[in-house]
Amino acid sequence: MRNNWLTIKKNQHTNSKSLRKRIVENRWTYLFLLPGVIFLLLFSYWPMYGLILAFKEFKMNQGIIGSPWADPIFKNFISIKNDPFFWNAFFNTFRMGFWYILTGFPAPIILAILLNELRLNRYKKALQTIYTFPNFLSWVIVGGLMFNLFSSEGLINTIIRMFGRETYDFLSNKNIIRPLFFATNVWKGAGWGAIIYMASIAGINPELYEAAEVDGANRFQKIIYITWPGIKATAAILLILDFGGIMNKGFDQILNMSNPVVESLVEVLDTYIYKRTFLSIPDYGFSTAMGFMKSIINYIFLLVANKIAKWLDGGAVI
Amino acid sequence: MTNKKRSYKLDSFDIVNIILLTILMLMVLIPFYYTIVISFMEQQEFIMGGFTLWANKPTIANYKDIVLYGGIGKAFYNSVVNTILGVCFSMFVTTTLAYGLSKKNYPGRTFIQNFVIFPMFFGGGLIPFFLTVKGLGLMNTRWAVIIPIGLSIFNAIILRNFFEQLPKDLEEAAIIDGASPLRIFIQIHLPLIKPALATIILFYAVDRWNEWFYSSLFLGDNDLWPMQVVLRQILYATEGMKKNIPPEARRDTFSEGIKAATVLLTMAPIMVVYPFLQKYFVKGIMIGAIKS
Numbered sequence: 001m002r003n004n005w006l007t008i009k010k011n012q013h014t015n016s017k018s019l020r021k022r023i024v025e026n027r028w029t030y031l032f033l034l035p036g037v038i039f040l041l042l043f044s045y046w047p048m049y050g051l052i053l054a055f056k057e058f059k060m061n062q063g064i065i066g067s068p069w070a071d072p073i074f075k076n077f078i079s080i081k082n083d084p085f086f087w088n089a090f091f092n093t094f095r096m097g098f099w100y101i102l103t104g105f106p107a108p109i110i111l112a113i114l115l116n117e118l119r120l121n122r123y124k125k126a127l128q129t130i131y132t133f134p135n136f137l138s139w140v141i142v143g144g145l146m147f148n149l150f151s152s153e154g155l156i157n158t159i160i161r162m163f164g165r166e167t168y169d170f171l172s173n174k175n176i177i178r179p180l181f182f183a184t185n186v187w188k189g190a191g192w193g194a195i196i197y198m199a200s201i202a203g204i205n206p207e208l209y210e211a212a213e214v215d216g217a218n219r220f221q222k223i224i225y226i227t228w229p230g231i232k233a234t235a236a237i238l239l240i241l242d243f244g245g246i247m248n249k250g251f252d253q254i255l256n257m258s259n260p261v262v263e264s265l266v267e268v269l270d271t272y273i274y275k276r277t278f279l280s281i282p283d284y285g286f287s288t289a290m291g292f293m294k295s296i297i298n299y300i301f302l303l304v305a306n307k308i309a310k311w312l313d314g315g316a317v318i
Numbered sequence: 319m320t321n322k323k324r325s326y327k328l329d330s331f332d333i334v335n336i337i338l339l340t341i342l343m344l345m346v347l348i349p350f351y352y353t354i355v356i357s358f359m360e361q362q363e364f365i366m367g368g369f370t371l372w373a374n375k376p377t378i379a380n381y382k383d384i385v386l387y388g389g390i391g392k393a394f395y396n397s398v399v400n401t402i403l404g405v406c407f408s409m410f411v412t413t414t415l416a417y418g419l420s421k422k423n424y425p426g427r428t429f430i431q432n433f434v435i436f437p438m439f440f441g442g443g444l445i446p447f448f449l450t451v452k453g454l455g456l457m458n459t460r461w462a463v464i465i466p467i468g469l470s471i472f473n474a475i476i477l478r479n480f481f482e483q484l485p486k487d488l489e490e491a492a493i494i495d496g497a498s499p500l501r502i503f504i505q506i507h508l509p510l511i512k513p514a515l516a517t518i519i520l521f522y523a524v525d526r527w528n529e530w531f532y533s534s535l536f537l538g539d540n541d542l543w544p545m546q547v548v549l550r551q552i553l554y555a556t557e558g559m560k561k562n563i564p565p566e567a568r569r570d571t572f573s574e575g576i577k578a579a580t581v582l583l584t585m586a587p588i589m590v591v592y593p594f595l596q597k598y599f600v601k602g603i604m605i606g607a608i609k610s
Contacts, residue, residue, distance in 0.1 A: 023425055035414050
């Protein structure tokens with residue numbers, strides 16, 4: 001008994017010594033990690049701690065810690081429950097997100113397949129450069145460009161007027177605004193998204209195409225039986241990850257392309273939280289509570305999506 | 319599979335495909351083209367509203383107005399400074415973090431890895447973040463749009479993977495030669511992943527140039543506004559700019575033209591740089607894709 005106790009004590013001793021030694025040996029590693037760790041503590045973990053505001057009555061002069069607890073403690077969440085605008089934004093987040101994915105996901109695949117079938121190599125390169133470019137512009141710029149196209153004085157209405165037809169104000173039309181958002185989102189991102197599929201098509205064994213040719217397959221058959229199976233796995237993983245981020249879609253676009261007439265149709269949680277906090281009389285506790293709810297649901301989505309993607313991919317996803 | 323047959327005859331599939339892709343190309347180009355046309359137009363012609371392929375009497379008046387009265391010079395300076403400082407800061411934090419993460423066998427490794435990855439999935443949201451930046455006294459300083467948004471964990475993980483793939487023996491040889499870990503990092507390891515660094519730098523640079531949200535949130539002071547915020551201001555409130563114009567010059571400023579000119583000036587740097595650096599961008603999505 002006593003002996004045992006002694007050996008345990010001894011082991012602990014040697015362990016702690018070697019641990020200290022190992023820490024000292026790796027001191028440079030910790031030094032390299034330090035700036036990043038400090039950054040994350042300040043700008044990721046401290047704001048996470050700030051989520052306790054969701055349960056508080058925020059007073060500007062008392063800060064996050066000093067502000068008193070809400071009474072009852074779920075007061076801010078009860079306000080959320082009774083806020084119809086929140087629920088509009090909440091359900092709209094998923095509705096919009098779903099359509100963003102439904103339109104934004106297939107577009108790059110189709111574009112990549114079409115580009116791959118193009119046999120004029122120089123033209124292909126030029127097209128790729130042009131298609132990918134809009135991805136690198138901010139939504140402020142894209143909003144400006146699209147305004148020139150779709151506003152009541154814009155290019156499309158000018159053409160409509162030329163034919164003597166009645167003009168539309170596309171950007172304030174409740175039936176058109178959502179499809180317009182999804183279309184401009186595709187306009188901006190499809191070319192860039194196609195690159196990843198082009199690369200995965202390039203990785204398909206060319207012998208498959210040659211064998212198919214010998215068998216007399218036409219171009220459509222080659223696309224359906226060789227190209228598509230070759231990129232299917234990539235597509236599945238990207239689709240799953242896309243769904244993981246369903247709550248984070250559209251923020252920049254919505255803030256730059258909507259207007260008061262159509263606002264409620266394209267409101268998502270992120271934009272609603274932003275507007276409630278910074279464009280009206282702020283209630284930080286209430287806003288934080290909304291953010292808290294979003295963060296938790298978003299976390300579950302990301303986690304599940306990542307697990308599925310990892311499973312599909314055999315562990316290559318982070 | 320396509321290169322082999324240079325003399326390949328175009329079949330009907332090819333022709334339909336070429337037409338389709340060309341239409342798509344035009345759809346990408348037309349918004350740019352039309353914006354360029356408007357930026358050179360006079361108000362008179364725009365109001366007439368006819369469809370034209372080019373301005374009848376091209377003028378640079380819109381560009382002149384925006385440069386003289388729109389405060390675009392200062393905004394351009396701010397954007398350039400924010401981008402340069404931002405990229406420097408981001409690369410410092412990202413490379414050191416990535417390098418540290420690539421090391422093996424240090425106590426607490428699993429904890430640190432999880433500590434770094436967790437914020438990719440969960441965050442405090444906008445309001446606590448805003449209050450943090452405010453609490454640190456960064457509001458209304460340039461640093462507010464350089465430091466708090468400076469680290470992309472995703473980029474750090476990409477670089478970590480590059481560091482992990484470097485051969486071990488180089489480091490061992492350098493240690494025997496008496497080089498310090500800092501020298502090994504700067505003089506041996508960083509140069510070996512130059513192409514990856516170039517791509518990450520480019521991504522950060524585009525991000526910083528395009529940054530508008532936090533700039534409008536954290537910078538109340540007009541003197542600090544970057545191009546994107548000034549552009550937004552002009553797009554949504556041309557009146558805001560008009561009051562800067564002295565009455566004798568107020569004649570016929572053409573707000574649509576000014577908007578168009580500002581859009582083009584704001585995207586100009588990216589447009590100029592993009593064709594030359596496209597291959598680095600493309601490499602970027604590929605290295606990202608391998609691990610995501």
